[in-house]
Amino acid sequence: MIRILLALLLALAGTAHAEDVILPPDDFLASAFGGAPPPARTLWVTGELRESAQAILGHPPSSLRVRYWQDSGRSAWILEAIGKESPITAGFVVENGELREAEVLIYRESRGGEIRFPSFLRQFPGLRLDESGLSGHVDNISSATLSVNAMKKMAALALLLASRS
Amino acid sequence: MSKLAPLGIAAGLALSLTAQATPTVEELAEIVAAQQEQIDALQRNPSASRTHIGGYGELHVNFVKDADNAVDFHRFVLFFGHDFNSSLRFRSEFELEHSLAGDGAPGEVELEQAYIEYDLAPGRVVRGGLMLVPVGILNETHEPPTFYGVERNRVEARILPATWWEAGMAYAGTLAEAGLSYDLMVHSGLAVDPDSISIRSGRQKVAEATANDWAGTARIRYHGVPGLQLAASLQYQLDLSQAADDGVDDALLFTTHAIYNRGIFGVRALFAQWDINGDKAAETQRDRIGGWYIEPSVRPDPRWGLFVRYEALEQKRDAEETNTVAGVNFWLHEHVVIKADYTVRENPDDPEVKSVNLGLGYQF
Secondary structure, eight states: HHHHHHHHHHHHHOOOOOOBBBOOOOOOOHHHHHOOOOOOEEEOOOOOHHHHHHEEEESOSOOOOOEEEETTEEEEEEEESSSSSSSEEEEEETTTTEEEEEEEEEOOOOOOOGGHHHHHHTSSSTEEETEEEEEEEEOOGGGHHHHHHHHHHHHHHHHHHHOOO | OOOTHHHHHHHHHHHHHSSSOOOOOHHHHHHHHHHHHHHHHHEEEEEEEEEEEEEEEEEEEETTTTTTOOOEEEEEEEEEEOOOOOOOOEEEEEEEEEBBBSSSSSSSEEEEEEEOOOEEETEEEEEEEEEEESSSSTOOOOOOGGGGSSSSSSSHHHHHHHOOOOEEEEEEEEGGGGGGEEEEEEEEOOOOOTTTTTTTGOTTSSSSSOOOEEEEEEEEOOOTTTEEEEEEEEESSSOOTSSTTTSOOEEEEEEEEEEEEEEEEEEEEEEEEEEESHHHHTTTSSSSSEEEEEEEEEEEEETTTEEEEEEEEESSOOOEEEEEEEEEEEEEETTTEEEEEEEEEEETTTTEEEEEEEEEEEEO
């Protein structure tokens, strides 16, 4: 038993330190705009837009400003939301009021990392924002419910913000 | 740039504005932007965001036919976590069961999780400390809004036995393209009484626990289809009683489950079985202990859902207990739930038990 623990500790000691960056934000933006992302713009989340964002998130947005990237009717949004304890960073591409892509960029929660799986993320493209929220059903991952909820809220927020950009 | 620099800019602008009668729109916008930058910097303040608190709890009321009714604040749980840096974190779960703990009191104060987690690489972590064992559905995810029924199902409570935590080291990872996640854990073991061979009573809860014989658990889960989870765990215990020559030797636990949610419909099913070696285990007909359940559900609206569940378990050969449960969950909020169900329990040794159960649960 002690030998097993020592082997595990030695393996850990020899491992490089690494944050759980699944897709670097710069790579996401490059992919969203064919390798040449446009300069960042700023959207002020105030007034009625802030109220709508609060309705989606269930709490006031953490910032009055959101950076985004837009070119030829296509916009990219990098947002953060807390699943259970820590912020999840996700990227969304919106075009003509419709989600084109959803990616988990940085995952910091202890459990629920299955939201990075392509089988989950491919439920987002094609969704729009309607009066009740996202226009289609996103099936849950039962061991990652809070992370799934965070992704759904961020997707709806990206669609809302894109409609005002 | 210093975090205070925006304040300096704002102050400077404000001073210059006092000299002018009316600020221009551009000047006001610059002040607001500088103030916002300061707000953003404060919100990013690591000391303010690195420590997390969460929790869950559930109050139960049980109306039992031909027996005393009961009311119980069954679980009051607090989570404490701290991020030392972006790759190293602490997580814990502290629980008060049955509202009152102490000599002669019905409840217990329990440390159910306290571990350090380190990111080895994207999708791969190692953990050390006191952790939940990676088996079954409810053992790791048991916050009341995440499952149907006031009481947890008896198969996972008695056979796995949830909630089950041990001390050890774990390695977990994902293979995203394949839709797979896996867990390996080397950990302390159960210490069952060789006379009763009760799995649930064998939990030592890492409280001055006997650790002569350790155990290992491996789990694999598949999430390759939206809404689907298939999982299987295998656990080997070197000696289930932690004592040699007492008729209870090594043991193997196999458990598998499926969860499928599609639109408003969902179903959960689980199977778990212990194979226990040793003369005494065979003589007392407790060499094979196991059970299964199936739970279809429908959630026509995010605010409520209906379910039925059928459970069958044997804690001794040819002594099958069954539970049939039907009920409803009302979600007042995604994290607050009211539950009601009707349960019928049958087993060969006791009279049939019928109960109506109500529950109020939350998480944050």
